[in-house]
Amino acid sequence: MHVSPEKVLSKENIYLGDRSGGMLWAALSFVGLALIGVAVIGALAGDVMAKSVALYALHTGALIAMGFSIGAMVFVMLFRAVEAGWSISVRRQFENVMSLWWVGALLIVGVVILQMVLTRTSEGGHDAPYLWKWMNPAYTEGDTIYQAKAAYLSPLFFYIRLVVYFAIWGGLATGLWYYSTQQDLDGDKRHSLHARNLAYVGMVVGAFSLLFASTDLVMSLDYHWFSTMLPVWFFAGCLGSGIALVVLTLIVLRSMGRLHVLFTSEHQHDLSKLVFGFAVCFWAYIAFSQYMLIWYANIPEETAFFDIRKQPGTLWVIISWVLPIAHFILPFIFFLPRPIRRSSAGTAFVCVWLILVHIIDWWWMIRPNIHGSTGMHWIDVVGVAGPVLLFVGLLIRKVASGPLVPLRDPRMYEALEHKNYV
């Protein structure tokens, strides 16, 4: 297929336009912020349970927002590192999601601040509202397991580590974004080379930052429990949700008459394979391996995690059954046929579905750590939906603010020619 570059790179094809989505992004962000505000008010004015729930829900929402950016960033680094040609016309959307890393970071900082405020304003004691229970001296008193890891789980060290993670993620995202957008302006091939080298280093540094970040932000919520697979599970969630959000963005853009030739059903097909591979299969592989090994060995210090989530009469046990079906079996069967992967509606549906089950997965990973809580609180919905809507709103603004594709990438011609059957 021969296409004229002028037509493909015309303004109508590769810009969303300032007006499009102008109201939508503002409305979504406003609703998101309002929901976050409601959750914060609930935390400040509610009872002990409401305070705890607000902390956990906002934390879940913040992590999901952060996870979108991390997942998208990993794909950008992957494409850069292997010098992928086919994905160049869709790379900007990954970079857009990646560049919003600060949303998740600010939200996590907000959760830490809310935790500090609640610590000061509410009554102390064993059941005080704590997201990181190991920060509660009344809770860890006489706890030998805590003593053994107190050197790592100390608040000051924890805050320092958070700063380091954000510096790493922010630094990588900013660098990758800079090289890509700078190339739009000057067309210098060297930017591709620099981005590739940054990606090599970023993969290594990013992997270690995720190991410790997932320990701090997820595993330490139940600081007695440990699993070497948890960082990989966290990583799988980031990857799956990140790419699902990007594919959804691309399909919406195409439905608005953009990205002609730049995002064809060929690109969609290959992206869908990655969604299928990471959000469905890789997640299931990791989640199953972790569960199977813990179930099989049946050691109390490890089974505690699944014990809470298998208590009869709780919402957690229902989700424990829903997840393998909704996060693996159903999408696996539905998304396996080629026609679905190439259809806009089918793929968009799967992406929305996968993002929703991902939210449930992470909520289920984090939320049952509140003692004595067996189900959902209205603040859960508000606290999780707020950050997610805020992120989506800001993403719309970001997408509309610049070109939808890299403009002068030296390998763009490969992406334009991309086919699945050669």
Add this chain to the structure above:
Amino acid sequence: MTTLHPDEAAAWGLAGKGRRGHDPSNPDGTLINDQSVRPELVLGDRDFHSVTETICGWNEAKTPKWWLGAFGLSTSIAGLGTLMIVYLIITGVGVWGLQNPVAWGWAIVNFVWWVGIGHAGTLISAILCLFKQKWRTSINRFAEAMTIFAVICAGTFPGIHVGRVWMAWMLFPIPNSNWIWPNFRSPLLWDVFAVGTYFTVSLLFWYMGMIPDLASLRDRATIRLIDKMERGVQGTALLFDKIAAYAYGFLSMGWRFSTRHWNNYEKTYLMLAGLATPLVLSVHSVVSFDFAVSIVPGWHTTIFPPYFVAGAIFSGFAMVLTLLIPARALFPGMKDFVTARTVENMCKIITVTGTMVGFAYITEFFIAWYGANPFEQQTFIRRMFGPYWWAYWAMFTCNVVSPQVFWFKWCRTNIPFIFLITIVVNIGMWFERFVIVSTLSSDFMPSAWGYYSPTFVDIGTFIGSLGIFMTLFLLFCRFLPMLAISEVKNVMHQAHEHLHPHDDHHGEGH
């Protein structure tokens, strides 16, 4: 179509070399760093005919002297291994160094090592196929063959370790007179299925891919035969061509190069690639379950499945390179297909997977500390500073430190150095499994602690398995098409119609 882009000088500038013109350290010209071109995949200005001539020529030429020497050596070593196995069977498993509590010794180490090596072939042929990595076409046949032979070596060890080999069939769930069934909850049984499935699918994949090339060899042998007969040659002078024509004819299963055949071939290829991909992950995950389902400190950790898979690909790529580098030097013209770029890419994969393995070591170590389980912590301290400290540090140095050299371009392009590193990686991956097994020597009961050492039978069997592997491999090199001829042709620029009508400077080997 030149090999090098006109921008070559600029590319070298970008790479920080500051050199101009043809670079002596880059003799085959594929190591360009320019982001706007793709390097050629096949060098030497070849046409399709010369590809067939070269690749079939390796099988049709007179047997090289080095081959005879190498084959003699390999079969002798294989014979030594066979003797050891016979001695084991007639005497009993007591001839190995096993002792309570080290009930798993070199046999499981060798098994896991060989199975791990057997992962690269299917990764290259299936996963890299799905990822459309076209540089893989020159190495996939080679790697698949290596996979098959490695899995054969791996399968030997569980087979002989049962002691009474004639009862090995009871591994399979076959009804028998005593109604004894294998334990379906045991990962050792899952191993039988996982490795069996993997072997079957890999074999099918390898064989199916070879059919068109076997047909080429058949046709060439037949033509030679007819040619000789027309020239009046008779008797034993025709013998080898007759055997070749019949053997390749039998193996190529009536392949006639028709469009319909190719259509079926392509479909089957893709389907087998899809089926083999989960198998690459599942086999070593199941092997990791052998250890991880137990409650032995240092064995039970949830990251084992992906960590074992990464390690398997790591060792497999190292072994492919160990074999490929000499082959590339010994078979004339092979460097045109297995270019410096291909070798460089493989080095990069070794670094990636080696770093993943290192990441898993550090995760394990960190969580052992973080988990605050004194037994787990003691195990890791004993691994590092206990009686087997040398094994731990050998493992860590070989697996994590040594592949990091490939961050430097000099290391990735210096062939003898790469060869050295691949050997180091193979050693390191053997030690990785040995470290896991030697943990058993200090279990929960300190009164039972001891020092596990192999006997000469352990060592002889392992070395013998290397001989079996090399023997099979040399046979493959001599008698079967080493490169996938049709796939190589498919990535040459002649195979593609001109994609850019206005284009006179883009590389077309992509």
